Amino acid sequence: MGERSRAAKGGRVTGTFAGRVALVSGGSGGVGRAVAADLARAGADxxxxxxSHPQRAEQAAAAVxxxxxxxxVLPTDLRDASATEKAVARTVAELGRLDVLVHAAGGDVDWAPVRDIQPQGFADFIAIDLVGAFNVIQPAVRHMHGAGGGAVVAISSIAAQMCQSRNSQGAASKAGLEALIRVIAREEGRYGIRANAVSIGLTDTEQARLAFERWGPKATEQVIAGIPLQRIARPEEVARMVLFLAGEEGGYVTGKVIQVDGGQIIAA
Structure with missing residues (x-):
């Protein structure tokens, strides 16, 4: 990717992304906003x-x-492949290039046993969470393939490995996403494209707060108490790993799923 290392504001060391362009899908979410802000501070457009959340997207853009x-800001329904094609094309047309894709979008899980989930509800979730990921990753990879390289980082979840009860949607979708990332890494490495995933545990986002409401205070407290670090992640902590994987420091890392979960998965 050609980035040089330097110390970023606040004493953090990140890859320098000066002259680079990143596309963050799901840029209105908590992790997406944190990633966008850190990429901008490191020099990227x-x-x-x-x-679903245009106001949050504008706030993220304001931070950039x-x-x-x-x-x-690109209003985009990731379920629509033509819309994601246009989003990638507009990024290149208006910002001049595309070096990094961070896929941070996802659906809201219907926490229920498999026997109680409606087939259409399962299909709808997969359409948003997995097919939507494919729809934005594919045109980005096509562009990077022709442009001589790039980096793809997808936000996944420890649900793919934990296979929690009542989370069949998240487990199935994120397992598929991680497999997709590994295939891309294998196919595109020779063309200068790296692909990795960051598998997160409980993180302080709007989506997590909705889950906490559904679980109730007692269950939420029990889950957090079971995390070895005894707290949930901050979106900025996830963003730091994303920048590592997208930049020069992670230049020899591809096809990997790296957990940023406070040890949650080993305590399950």
Missing amino acids: VALTSH RQAGRRAL
Whole structure:
């Protein structure tokens, strides 16, 4: 990717993304916003896709601009392959290139036993969470293939390995996403494209807060108490790993799923 290392603001060391362009799908979510802000502080111009939360996407774009970088908000339904094609094309047309894709979008899990999930509900979740990921990753990889390289980082979940009860949707979808990332790494490595995933545990996002409401206070407290570090992650902690994988420091890392979960998966 050609990035040089330097110390970023706040004492963090990240890859320098000066002159680079990143597309963050799900840029209105907690992790997506944190990633966009860190990429901008490291020198990247950032395009963000959002479907359900335009105001949050604009807030994320404002943070990018505050860091002195260009921002582009792209209202996009990831279930629509033609819409994701257009999002990638607009990123290249308006920001000049595409070096990094961070896929941070996802659906809301219907926490229920397999026997109680409606088939259409399962299919709808997969359409958003897994097919949507494919729809945005494919055109980005096509562009990077022709442009001489790039980096793809997908936000996954420890649900893929934990296979929790009542989370068949998340487990199936994220396992598929991680497999997709590994296949891309194998297919595209010779063309200068790296692909990795960051598998997160409980993280302080709007989506997690919705889950906490569904679980109730007692169950939520029990889950957090079972995490070895005794707390949930901050989105910024996930973002640091994303920047490592997307930048020069992670330049020899591909096809990997790296957990940022406070040890949650080993305590399950």
